[in-house]
Amino acid sequence: MDNESVIQIRNLSKVYRDFWGRKKVQALNSLSLDVKKGEVFGLLGPNGSGKTTTLKLLLGLLFPTEGEITVLGRPAHDVEKNEHIGYLPEESYLYRFLNADETLDFYGRLFKMSPQVRKERKDALIEQVGLQHARRRQLKEYSKGMTRRIGLAQALINNPDLVMLDEPTSGLDPLGTRDMKDMILKLRDEGKTVVMCSHLLADVQDVCDRIAILYGGELKVMGSVSELLQAQDETQMLTTHLSDDALREVEAVLAKHQAKMMKVDHPTTTLEDLFLRTVQESQARPGRRFVPGERPGEDGNAPETESGPSDAAKVEGAAS
Amino acid sequence: MYSDVVAFNLVQAVTQWLLTLVVCGGIALLVAVVLSISIGGLSGPSTIWMAVTRGVRDLVSMSPKRIGAIAGLTWKESFRRQDVLVGVVFVLLFMFAGWFLTSTDLDTPAKPYISFVLTAIRWLILPVALLLSCWGLPADIKGRSLHTVVTKPVRRSEVVLGRMVGYASIMTLGVVIMGLVGYVWIERQVPESARHQLVSRVPEYGRLTYLDRNGLPSLTALNVGDMWDYRGFVEGNTKAAAIFNFSDLDTDRLSASDQLQLEYRFEVFRSHKGDIDKSVQAQFMLVNEQSGLKVPYPRVPFEINEFADIQTRSAEDGGREPIITIPRQLTYTPEGELSSKTVDLFDDIIHDGTLTVQVRCVDPGQYLGAARTDLFIRLPDKPFAVGFFKAIFGTWMMAILVIVLGTTASTFVKGPVATLLTFALILTGLTLRPFMSEVLEQYRLSGAVEGGGMLESGYRMVTQMNTQVELPGGFLTDSIQWIDSQMLLGLLLLQNVIPDFTHFDMTPYVANGFDVPWNNSMMPGIATTLAFILPALILGYFCLQWRELEAK
Ligand SMILES: Nc1ncnc2c1ncn2[C@@H]1O[C@H](COP(=O)(O)OP(=O)(O)OP(=O)(O)O)[C@@H](O)[C@H]1O
Ligand SMILES: [Mg+2]
Numbered sequence: 001m002d003n004e005s006v007i008q009i010r011n012l013s014k015v016y017r018d019f020w021g022r023k024k025v026q027a028l029n030s031l032s033l034d035v036k037k038g039e040v041f042g043l044l045g046p047n048g049s050g051k052t053t054t055l056k057l058l059l060g061l062l063f064p065t066e067g068e069i070t071v072l073g074r075p076a077h078d079v080e081k082n083e084h085i086g087y088l089p090e091e092s093y094l095y096r097f098l099n100a101d102e103t104l105d106f107y108g109r110l111f112k113m114s115p116q117v118r119k120e121r122k123d124a125l126i127e128q129v130g131l132q133h134a135r136r137r138q139l140k141e142y143s144k145g146m147t148r149r150i151g152l153a154q155a156l157i158n159n160p161d162l163v164m165l166d167e168p169t170s171g172l173d174p175l176g177t178r179d180m181k182d183m184i185l186k187l188r189d190e191g192k193t194v195v196m197c198s199h200l201l202a203d204v205q206d207v208c209d210r211i212a213i214l215y216g217g218e219l220k221v222m223g224s225v226s227e228l229l230q231a232q233d234e235t236q237m238l239t240t241h242l243s244d245d246a247l248r249e250v251e252a253v254l255a256k257h258q259a260k261m262m263k264v265d266h267p268t269t270t271l272e273d274l275f276l277r278t279v280q281e282s283q284a285r286p287g288r289r290f291v292p293g294e295r296p297g298e299d300g301n302a303p304e305t306e307s308g309p310s311d312a313a314k315v316e317g318a319a320s
Numbered sequence: 321m322y323s324d325v326v327a328f329n330l331v332q333a334v335t336q337w338l339l340t341l342v343v344c345g346g347i348a349l350l351v352a353v354v355l356s357i358s359i360g361g362l363s364g365p366s367t368i369w370m371a372v373t374r375g376v377r378d379l380v381s382m383s384p385k386r387i388g389a390i391a392g393l394t395w396k397e398s399f400r401r402q403d404v405l406v407g408v409v410f411v412l413l414f415m416f417a418g419w420f421l422t423s424t425d426l427d428t429p430a431k432p433y434i435s436f437v438l439t440a441i442r443w444l445i446l447p448v449a450l451l452l453s454c455w456g457l458p459a460d461i462k463g464r465s466l467h468t469v470v471t472k473p474v475r476r477s478e479v480v481l482g483r484m485v486g487y488a489s490i491m492t493l494g495v496v497i498m499g500l501v502g503y504v505w506i507e508r509q510v511p512e513s514a515r516h517q518l519v520s521r522v523p524e525y526g527r528l529t530y531l532d533r534n535g536l537p538s539l540t541a542l543n544v545g546d547m548w549d550y551r552g553f554v555e556g557n558t559k560a561a562a563i564f565n566f567s568d569l570d571t572d573r574l575s576a577s578d579q580l581q582l583e584y585r586f587e588v589f590r591s592h593k594g595d596i597d598k599s600v601q602a603q604f605m606l607v608n609e610q611s612g613l614k615v616p617y618p619r620v621p622f623e624i625n626e627f628a629d630i631q632t633r634s635a636e637d638g639g640r641e642p643i644i645t646i647p648r649q650l651t652y653t654p655e656g657e658l659s660s661k662t663v664d665l666f667d668d669i670i671h672d673g674t675l676t677v678q679v680r681c682v683d684p685g686q687y688l689g690a691a692r693t694d695l696f697i698r699l700p701d702k703p704f705a706v707g708f709f710k711a712i713f714g715t716w717m718m719a720i721l722v723i724v725l726g727t728t729a730s731t732f733v734k735g736p737v738a739t740l741l742t743f744a745l746i747l748t749g750l751t752l753r754p755f756m757s758e759v760l761e762q763y764r765l766s767g768a769v770e771g772g773g774m775l776e777s778g779y780r781m782v783t784q785m786n787t788q789v790e791l792p793g794g795f796l797t798d799s800i801q802w803i804d805s806q807m808l809l810g811l812l813l814l815q816n817v818i819p820d821f822t823h824f825d826m827t828p829y830v831a832n833g834f835d836v837p838w839n840n841s842m843m844p845g846i847a848t849t850l851a852f853i854l855p856a857l858i859l860g861y862f863c864l865q866w867r868e869l870e871a872k
Binding site for chain 1: 374378385386388389392393396397400401463464465466467468469470471472473474475868869
């Protein structure tokens with residue numbers, strides 16, 4: 001896998017202001033993260049934690065209050081970069097008076113693409129998202145799932161190198177969810193980079209290489225899914241012919257016995273477990289970075305401690 | 321035509337346009353820099369610089385393909401959302417209203433039909449253009465469909481221009497349909513007796529001076545008590561005359577028909593009753609100023625159209641058009657000679673494209689009133705359709721301008737506000753702007769405005785000082801006058817920023833049976849519309865660019 005960063009976010013903050021410039025919400029607070037080329041990156045977090053805001057900042061739909069964003073080597077406000085980006089909005093903000101064909105045709109025409117290629121891609125995508133039967137119906141007649149599907153097709157019309165999906169599986173039936181996940185994996189196989197937000201943790205666990213969990217606009221956890229879900233202090237053994245005897249002595253002299261070792265590894269928790277722990281921890285101790293290996297209370301700090309700067313620094317250091 | 325026809329000075333207009341653009345751009349830049357410094361400190365100006373260079377890049381690198389895509393979308397949107405039905409309803413309405421129209425004006429029986437059609441089209445097109453352009457983008461932003469669009473490689477200038485092009489094409493269709501329907505309707509509706517009025521006359525106007533009763537040249541003539549100094553009156557049976565000086569005549573074209581038509585519309589002021597059964601009489605004197613040749617024509621004085629119904633009466637009844645046709649060969653008896661002479665109109669009288677026509681009133685004690693447009697050489701007529709569709713073109717240009725302004729307004733405010741804003745601009749352009757021009761013209765000519773500027777007139781009102789009284793000198797007066805003169809600068813700028821919507825109304829020409837002149841009406845209209853497209857596009861682009869679409 002290439003290690004080149006497709007997205008670089010440095011110290012990104014976003015404050016929503018009202019008409020008079022008064023602060024309404026701090027949606028993001030000093031967020032820094034990188035997305036590497038070719039990976040599927042998941043942005044998780046409870047409702048209102050700033051996931052959609054992050055994506056919109058990446059796309060230049062919102063302007064950062066502070067910090068820097070580089071997407072595909074260009075600043076976020078540069079429209080040229082959009083040539084290689086596909087975006088599926090949280091809700092499909094499409095033109096309801098167009099039909100599926102016209103929708104794809106319209107968005108296709110916004111890219112540098114010959115009419116021939118445009119037509120081919122349009123037909124392929126409509127097939128891929130399973131809307132052949134409804135391609136001539138106006139979008140206002142579509143069900144939620146169908147709208148999601150055409151939304152996805154729209155995001156892929158330019159054969160993008162970087163795909164941003166905001167809750168791609170919401171509203172989809174199980175079959176659609178399966179298709180969506182397959183599609184994401186297929187995109188990864190093609191060497192594309194995918195950034196997605198989702199609440200469906202099982203789906204994220206299935207497809208994402210790396211994740212970040214946001215809470216209240218701050219980054220709480222980031223890392224590869226397999227690493228994050230490893231329970232470091234536990235070992236799981238799967239053996240055959242392990243006698244009671246051996247079982248007793250196994251810690252000391254595993255190798256001396258004839259038992260054939262099948263597997264020794266760390267059991268993984270589920271992402272759901274990690275997510276819930278992160279959120280609980282963040283609620284209990286605001287302002288701290290969450291370290292997955294750590295059990296609440298283990299670091300000797302009382303859970304209700306208001307973390308001072310030195311404390312936060314220590315925890316950050318431990319996590320990195 | 322009861323007002324003067326003034327030629328449009330394109331060079332001056334373009335200079336003014338450039339100047340206004342530079343001044344407005346400069347002000348905008350200054351404000352932006354100051355704001356950016358106050359918000360972002362010293363890095364502010366560099367942000368502005370980057371935004372401006374990016375803006376220039378985005379405006380220059382617009383792709384016709386993407387603009388076309390957005391225009392096509394706009395077009396589809398309007399049709400699918402049945403906006404267009406409104407237009408259809410309008411057409412129907414207009415057609416049925418038309419059945420009730422009858423002509424009451426005896427002088428110009430075709431005029432109400434033409435006026436009605438053109439005015440109706442104008443006022444039907446206007447609200448549709450206004451609403452379409454003002455509500456489109458805000459709805460797009462509100463429905464967030466624009467978000468998806470701008471995540472594609474679309475410049476926001478393309479969004480603005482695409483919208484403009486889309487609406488413009490819809491309105492073009494509307495105008496064309498309405499124009500054709502209107503034309504057919506006029507052709508069928510206008511009564512047979514008035515059909516001769518369905519022409520596009522092409523007038524060639526001269527310059528008007530006078531001779532007073534002693535035969536001395538003068539720039540003005542008598543005022544017979546009108547409030548309006550529009551016509552000057554010359555006394556009958558004296559040496560007084562109205563002198564029309566035609567220059568730059570295209571002699572080759574004129575001589576092709578071997579005759580010259582003069583059309584007139586003088587007014588009469590009777591100082592005594594005289595012969596009430598006959599109109600007051602007048603006579604022309606064709607003069608070659610170079611050689612001094614003077615040829616009276618017609619040989620017998622003619623009755624001028626003093627009574628309004630002279631044109632509508634049948635020929636047997638003394639009715640006729642107010643036209644004097646001068647043949648190429650003219651026979652006359654020179655003053656003081658007995659034998660008559662024959663001269664050639666185009667060779668002997670018209671010299672170097674110049675012709676002078678003196679108009680005298682024959683009846684003693686009666687007065688003939690003439691304004692510059694009261695006598696003109698009537699060049700070969702054009703078909704009625706020419707003038708009519710030029711007027712339709714004027715309406716179309718107005719629609720385009722409304723769309724340009726409306727779309728621009730809708731990039732920074734929501735639909736209702738944009739509508740109001742644009743409408744206010746149109747109203748100002750129609751009503752207040754002529755007044756502003758008048759004030760400024762007065763200032764330009766005399767260096768002062770009657771009654772003073774805003775502060776001065778306020779001061780006069782409060783102190784109940786009438787306009788004839790000099791202000792007391794001193795610091796207060798000086799500063800009042802200084803501020804007022806600065807305000808005039810602002811007014812000048814404002815006048816240049818507000819489009820002159822009066823240019824687009826070509827109805828008076830067509831309704832009165834004239835062609836729409838290029839120089840006086842078509843060109844200013846086109847220039848006005850063109851002048852606003854670029855600045856509006858730039859403004860719209862920056863507004864949309866600097867607007868966080870998401871954070872409404
Ligand atoms: N246009 C807006 N104006 C003001 N505040 C906003 C706006 N959009 C989002 N916010 C606020 O910013 C914060 C982050 O919102 P965001 O939409 O990014 O959350 P999210 O993580 O995508 O949530 P969800 O899981 O519900 O989609 C929230 O507190 C939200 O209320
Ligand atoms: Mg969201």
